[in-house]
Amino acid sequence: MTEHYLPDLLPVPHPMDAGYDLPHFEGLKQERLVIQRCKSCQTWIWGPEHVCYECLAWDPAWVEVEARGLVFAWTRVWSPGFGPLRPAAPYMAVLVELPHAGNVRMIGNLLGERMQRVQIGDPVVGRFEHHEANGYRYSLLHWARA
Secondary structure, eight states: OOSOSSOTTSOOOOOOTTOTTHHHHHHHHTTOEEEEEOTTTOOEEOSOOSBOTTTOOBSOEEEEEOSEEEEEEEEEESSOSSGGGGGGOSEEEEEEEEGGGTTEEEEEEEOSOTTOOOOTTOEEEEEEEEEEETTEEEEEEEEEEO
16 A cells, blocks of 8 residues: 555554564564464453453463454544544544454454445455654554455
């Protein structure tokens, strides 16, 4: 992707200081979606955690999953409260459910026509967008209608 969906003046996402979400960020750079799954009880986990919230086992595994899912909820943002986003409005934000990964849900932007019709249950696929800011490389996961 050569053109960025949102303005480049946004805060740069970084892994947490504890670093337990680093595999997710590194996966995005390689155009891979990795999320956690408990090694003990097999529960899927999102957002990143250091312990399974189901069985309390430590150190869940990172597992690659397909970057595809279904629209669980969506909104068209008309008036962002954050100044640098105002020129990009309206834009679409979606909550995507991953049926093949325990139905975990992830928030992202929906690419395409900003006035497109969207319905709950629409299939979407992940699209990776790569950035660099002050020598720091990072990638974002957006969604597009399948």
